[in-house]
Amino acid sequence: MEVYIQLSSGKGPKECDFFLTHVLGIFQREALAKQIHVIVINEDKSGSGLIQSVVCKLTGAEIDIFLQAWKGSLLWICESPFRRFHKRKNWFIALFVITKEKEIILLEKDILYQVMRSSGAGGQHVNKVSSAVRALHMPTGITAVAMDTRSQLQNKKLAKERLAHKLMQLQNESAQQDVDKQWQNHAEIERGNPTRVFKGIDFKS
Incomplete structure (x- = not known):
């Protein structure tokens, strides 16, 4: 404990x-x-x-x-x-x-990858091929999308990196809330x- x-x-x-x-x-x-x-x-x-x-x-x-x-x-x-x-x-x-x-630990088993069509600039090839990837972190519901390249594999890697960055931000916000609570405790006795x-x-x- x-x-x-x-x-x-x-x-x-x-x-x-x-x-x-x-x-x-x-x-x-x-x-x-x-x-x-x-x-x-x-x-x-x-x-x-x-x-x-x-x-x-x-x-x-x-x-x-x-x-x-x-x-x-x-x-x-x-x-x-x-x-x-x-x-x-x-x-x-x-x-x-x-x-x-x-602490939030990003595990592969907790990520749901969804393949979708890319949108925006990139030429006809991008619009025809389902190369964009959305990564969903199932325990928190946070998502990240990558459609930067024509490679589905590369976009998958980028989506995971962006997801990890978002989870780190969430963890930092939580840590700051802990600090704020400690200061509140320090003022309220x-x-x-x-x-x-x-x-x-x-x-x-």
């Missing part, structure tokens, strides 16, 4: 970044105890070197059960280690599960109703 998660301090102050930086270690240790492997994919840090946002890939069994104790807002109750006499003692961060689109509470400078829970 493979799951992606994001820990984010949102637009919180330095205390939230401090909380996240320490909680990441706790999260990794508890995951390891459940035989869940955590790989850090991306990390955004503040100017002071504290983590503001981190994306991790989790692999192992029963990840969903493990995340029940983590998913949502997390609360740290502690006096600020940076601002003496500061009244605030509640600091929130959050853990989000990221939905990742599966529920302050209240925490899934888990940590207390004190030693983060006891």
Whole structure:
């Protein structure tokens, strides 16, 4: 099983970044105890070197059960280690599960080729011979057409290349949506109703 998660301090102050930086270690240790492997994919840090946002890939069994104790807002109750006499003692961060689109792999068995008459310029020969090729990627419904040459074989190859290019564009758009969602998560953290509470400078829970 493979799951992606994001820990984010949102637009919180330095205390939230401090909380996240320490909680990441706790999260990794508890995951390891459940035989869940955590790989850090991306990390955004503040100017002071504290983590503001981190994306991790989790692999192992029963990840969903493990995340029940983590998913949502997390609360740290502690006096600020940076601002003496500061009244605030509640600091929130959050853990989000990221939905990742599966990578699209272009397989020959998933392509339906259709031969058709070429149209447009190319002389009488092009109009008489069914040399144009349409390639349909059956899992996504995306199509590409090639009628560049008189060779049906060459057009088939071109149609497949164009289909691969369209699928790559689709994958890139999906990846960008993942990034946009992460930034949205970073901005939207529920302050209240925490899934888990940590207390004190030693983060006891």
